Amino acid sequence: MTLAHDDAEAERAIARLIDRARGGDTAAFRELYDAHVWRVHALSLRLMTDGAEAEELTQDVFVAAWRQLHGFRGAARFSTWLHAITIRLSRQRLRGMLRRRAREEKYMLSYQAAVSAAMPEADMQIERALAQLPRRMRTALVLHAIEGYTQAETAEMMGIAVGTVKAHVHRARTLLQERMDRNG
Amino acid sequence: MDELSNRLRAARREAVPGRNLWPEVAGRIDRADGMRWQRAAAAVLLFAAGALTGTVLERTGGGGETAPADAALVSSLHTAAAVQKAGSDYLAALARLRDVTAADEALRMQGYEAALNVLAVTAQEVTAVLEMNEYEALVGPAHTARAAASRRVMLLTGGGDE
Numbered sequence: 001m002t003l004a005h006d007d008a009e010a011e012r013a014i015a016r017l018i019d020r021a022r023g024g025d026t027a028a029f030r031e032l033y034d035a036h037v038w039r040v041h042a043l044s045l046r047l048m049t050d051g052a053e054a055e056e057l058t059q060d061v062f063v064a065a066w067r068q069l070h071g072f073r074g075a076a077r078f079s080t081w082l083h084a085i086t087i088r089l090s091r092q093r094l095r096g097m098l099r100r101r102a103r104e105e106k107y108m109l110s111y112q113a114a115v116s117a118a119m120p121e122a123d124m125q126i127e128r129a130l131a132q133l134p135r136r137m138r139t140a141l142v143l144h145a146i147e148g149y150t151q152a153e154t155a156e157m158m159g160i161a162v163g164t165v166k167a168h169v170h171r172a173r174t175l176l177q178e179r180m181d182r183n184g
Numbered sequence: 185m186d187e188l189s190n191r192l193r194a195a196r197r198e199a200v201p202g203r204n205l206w207p208e209v210a211g212r213i214d215r216a217d218g219m220r221w222q223r224a225a226a227a228v229l230l231f232a233a234g235a236l237t238g239t240v241l242e243r244t245g246g247g248g249e250t251a252p253a254d255a256a257l258v259s260s261l262h263t264a265a266a267v268q269k270a271g272s273d274y275l276a277a278l279a280r281l282r283d284v285t286a287a288d289e290a291l292r293m294q295g296y297e298a299a300l301n302v303l304a305v306t307a308q309e310v311t312a313v314l315e316m317n318e319y320e321a322l323v324g325p326a327h328t329a330r331a332a333a334s335r336r337v338m339l340l341t342g343g344g345d346e
Contacts, residue, residue, distance in 0.1 A: 042197050
């Protein structure tokens with residue numbers, strides 16, 4: 001069986017679960033949650049750079065997804081749709097937070113501990129440098145360079161122009177490289 | 185591809201939360217579903233109130249021959265508009281309440297309780313007027329809305345059965 005065939009079959013299975021969940025079947029929604037929660041949480045963690053806030057955000061995403069399930073048209077993958085919700089809700093949550101003290105060692109140690117627990121064998125040098133990037137640059141770089149979305153998809157999810165995404169990604173990569181060189 | 189791109193591409197795309205998040209998600213979903221009937225009940229009440237106001241206007245309007253400047257008609261229109269606005273405000277407030285974050289759970293539950301009380305009292309008023317005017321088609325749904333709201337208030341406030 002080919003990888004493409006497996007992907008198509010997986011998407012069909014997800015579509016069937018979505019149909020059932022739209023009808024109010026919470027067991028089907030639980031299966032969707034189980035299949036996607038780790039992907040959503042990875043993005044939440046990198047956006048919030050805080051373990052507890054990331055967990056709250058991940059919960060918010062699935063509650064919002066349940067409420068808005070009728071609005072999912074299937075034009076994009078379900079995981080992409082969930083990531084778009086994650087981006088939108090993270091903005092609201094970040095507005096309510098104090099400005100992050102990314103350079104404070106205590107805060108960074110706490111975040112690194114959360115990343116180590118949630119993502120065993122993570123590249124901590126990369127994760128630490130990512131967390132120190134300005135929020136929009138970090139979001140653009142994570143979506144494009146880690147999650148693998150195209151620049152157009154990233155722009156749509158962030159609600160900004162493609163040119164701005166290009167600029168953010170370019171600047172983010174430069175800053176990331178500088179920080180990694182400096183930190184050794 | 186350069187080394188940085190390779191390392192970014194190789195970064196993990198899955199993370200395991202530090203605790204089981206599903207129970208809270210499921211609880212919030214249940215509560216969200218509980219709000220659905222409430223909005224339906226509010227819609228029934230708005231419909232009933234609108235129909236009632238329309239009938240009042242018809243009666244006071246003398247078969248539609250009354251001049252627009254008629255003071256009674258203008259007053260009735262204002263009343264009808266006020267009913268509609270109150271209903272819209274109620275639904276908007278419920279929507280805002282739904283978006284209150286989990287951190288404000290106590291505040292949200294207080295809001296639900298107040299909203300349900302308003303709904304129950306409004307349903308009671310509308311039902312009474314509808315029964316007086318024998319609008320049988322509307323009495324059933326209004327009764328249902330009132331009973332459901334009262335049950336929910338009991339549950340929220342920890343009271344016994346109706």
